Amino acid sequence: MTTAVWSSAAWLAEATGWLDNQLADAGRVRTGPVSQPHLRPWGTVLTAPTDRGQVWLKAPGPETAFEVPLYGLLARVAPDSVLAPIAADVDHGRLLLPDGGAPLGDGLAAEDLPDALAAVVPQYAELQRTLAAHVGDLLTFGLADMRPAALPERLDEAVEAIGRYLGRHASDDDHTALRRVAAARPTVAEWCDRLTGGVATASLDHNDLHVWNVLTTPSGRRRFYDWGDAVVAHPFASMLVTLGFLRSELHLTDDDPRLLRVRDAYLAGFAELGSRAELVTELELACRVGSIARSLVWLRAVRAERFEHAGTFARAPLETLAALLTESPFDLG
Missing domain, CATH: 3.90.1200.10 (Aminoglycoside phosphotransferase (APH), C-terminal lobe)
Incomplete structure (x- = not known):
C-alpha cells in the first residue's frame, strides 16, 4: 500500500464498507462520518463514532502487517492488558479497535x-x-x-x-x-x-x-x-x-x-x-x-x-x- 492508495476514494469507500459490516456483526451502529486522522507511508488510521463509543480502523503497511494477528494473540492470552479487536482481517491487513481511553x-x-x-x-x-x-x-x-x-x-x-x-x-x-x-x-x-x-x-x-x-x-x-x-x-x-x-x-x-x-x-x-x-x-x-x-x-x-x-x-x-x-x-x- 501507499499513501496514494490509502487516500483514494475507492480505498476509503471499501474500508468504510468493511467497517460498517463489522460494526453490524458486533451489534453496533455508526452514528457519524468516517475520518482519516493519520496517513503515513507506513500505515493509516480511520475513526468513526458509534452508538457504543468511538472506533478505530488501523491499516498497517506490509512491513508491520504482523500487528493484525498479534492483536488477536494478545487479546487471547493477555486480555486485561490490551485492546480486544472488534474485528480483524489478516488477508487485507486491517483491524477494527474500540476506543481504549486517553x-x-x-x-x-x-x-x-x-x-x-x-x-x-x-x-x-x-x-x-x-x-x-x-x-x-x-x-x-x-x-x-x-x-x-x-x-x-x-x-x-x-x-x-x-x-x-x-x-x-x-x-x-x-x-x-x-x-x-x-x-x-x-x-x-x-x-x-x-x-x-x-x-x-x-x-x-x-x-x-x-x-x-x-x-x-x-x-x-x-x-x-x-x-x-x-x-x-x-x-x-x-x-x-x-x-x-x-x-x-x-x-x-x-x-x-x-x-x-x-x-x-x-x-x-x-x-x-x-x-x-x-x-x-x-x-x-x-x-x-x-x-x-x-x-x-x-x-x-x-x-x-x-x-x-x-x-x-x-x-x-x-x-x-x-x-x-x-x-x-x-x-x-
Whole structure:
C-alpha cells in the first residue's frame, strides 16, 4: 500500500464498507462520518463514532502487517492488558479497535512521570512473562527476530542499510560513526553471548513503551497499544525506550532515584530469576544492544520517504545505532 492508495476514494469507500459490516456483526451502529486522522507511508488510521463509543480502523503497511494477528494473540492470552479487536482481517491487513481511553501521558506533569511509569511497568512485565511461551507464534506473524543470537547479523544489516540510506547525504562524521559501530562487532557479539546465556528468555518487546502508548480508562484500567514497532527480543530491551524516555524528559542521570524506581518496579516482575545485581546487569546490557533493533525500526519508518523529506528524523537511524557505544545504556541517540 501507499499513501496514494490509502487516500483514494475507492480505498476509503471499501474500508468504510468493511467497517460498517463489522460494526453490524458486533451489534453496533455508526452514528457519524468516517475520518482519516493519520496517513503515513507506513500505515493509516480511520475513526468513526458509534452508538457504543468511538472506533478505530488501523491499516498497517506490509512491513508491520504482523500487528493484525498479534492483536488477536494478545487479546487471547493477555486480555486485561490490551485492546480486544472488534474485528480483524489478516488477508487485507486491517483491524477494527474500540476506543481504549486517553493516553496515560494526557495531562501528566513531568514530575509525575516516574510514579506513572513505576505503576505500569509491572503489568507490562507480567504480559512479557506470558508472551514468552508464544515466541514461535510471534515469529510466524512476521515480527523481526531481534533475539540476542541474531543481533550481530542485525548489526551488519543496520550498518550497511543506514549507509545506503544516507548515500550522498552522509557527512564525514556519519561515515566515522558507522565505521566505529562496525568495528565494535566482536564486542557486540560478546554482549549477545552473555545475554543468550542470561536468566530471562526471549519475549515480545513493544520497542516504543512510554506514557503515550499506554491507554487508561476513567476507572484507571491500563492497556498497552500501538504495537507497530514490536519485535521478538530479550524482554529487558523494552526498558531502553521506557527509561530512555524518562531520562530524556527529566534530564536524569543513570543513577537518579526516579529512574531507578521505574527500573526496579519492572525487574520485580522477574525477581525469582536471579539476584538484583544479576538482573540489573542483564537489563543494562539488553538495553544497550536494543539500540540495534531501534535503529532498524527507525530506518523502516524514514526510508518510506526520500531523505530530503524525512526532516529532523532523517538521521535518527544512525543516531540510534551510534548510541550502542555511548556511556549510558539508556541513550536513545
